[in-house]
Amino acid sequence: MRGLPGDLLDPAVSELLRRADDTYVGAADRGDYLIAAANLAPQLSAANRGEHFAPAMRIVSAPQSSLHDEWERGFAHRLGGVRMVHNDMDSCERALFLAACLADDDGQRTAVRGQAYELLVNGGGESGYWVTRALQQLGDAMREDVGYLLTQGWALRSFAAVLWARHGTPVQAGMRLATDSDVRVRRTLAEAVGGAEPDEVRRPVRDHLAQDPNYSVRSVLA
Numbered sequence: 001m002r003g004l005p006g007d008l009l010d011p012a013v014s015e016l017l018r019r020a021d022d023t024y025v026g027a028a029d030r031g032d033y034l035i036a037a038a039n040l041a042p043q044l045s046a047a048n049r050g051e052h053f054a055p056a057m058r059i060v061s062a063p064q065s066s067l068h069d070e071w072e073r074g075f076a077h078r079l080g081g082v083r084m085v086h087n088d089m090d091s092c093e094r095a096l097f098l099a100a101c102l103a104d105d106d107g108q109r110t111a112v113r114g115q116a117y118e119l120l121v122n123g124g125g126e127s128g129y130w131v132t133r134a135l136q137q138l139g140d141a142m143r144e145d146v147g148y149l150l151t152q153g154w155a156l157r158s159f160a161a162v163l164w165a166r167h168g169t170p171v172q173a174g175m176r177l178a179t180d181s182d183v184r185v186r187r188t189l190a191e192a193v194g195g196a197e198p199d200e201v202r203r204p205v206r207d208h209l210a211q212d213p214n215y216s217v218r219s220v221l222a
Helices: 006-020 027-043 046-061 067-073 092-102 106-121 129-136 139-149 154-167 171-178 183-194 202-209 215-221
Strands: none
Touching: 006 027, 006 046, 027 046, 027 092, 046 092, 046 106, 092 106, 092 129, 106 129, 106 139, 129 154, 139 154, 154 171, 154 183, 171 183, 171 202, 183 202, 183 215, 202 215
16 A cells, blocks of 8 residues: 555545544554554655644544543453453554654644653653654754653663764763663664764764673674
8 A cells, every 4th residue: 555646545544543533443453543644654745744744743632532441441450350451552652653754844843842752751651662753753853852862761762872873962971871771772872883983972982882791782883
């Protein structure tokens, strides 16, 4: 389907957005619909992306309540005879990722960035994976936020590592990332620094990573 012209994909994205905010659809299925729409977003025309941006952002901030999810919450008591536990009961982060894929101008990208930080403040998951995927769509516009990203989960710290390796600022963030407690962050930094032009800012970080106790970090650096 992704190979079809944008004018043929537009009705499909509209239907995916409708289902992603249907009161009879649960959060897990809503998330799948939103990711499917995000996969199709690059093939849409600029005009169609603009039309879908506002509905996607509304799902982020004010989604319709799901009757299916409300019913399942009735079986969440720890001492209940029947218990249903679902970790994925919120599709807002996936809606944000879709909105980021649809954003075409600075105003829309600023709106996505602001909404991403609001989700993080309200508890956007342990790693913030989909928030990270959304912010990645904003590219180098995030370079000034490396310091804030360092205080978040491993996925956002890994994104900060890529940004730091690319721009080298703020200088002190490099060594903090190189000594991060999560090997995934250090490995991402090593891969990004290994492909960057060595200079006086990146060289101390690279030398430290070359002595990392984890082999996978040293191997991607080499």
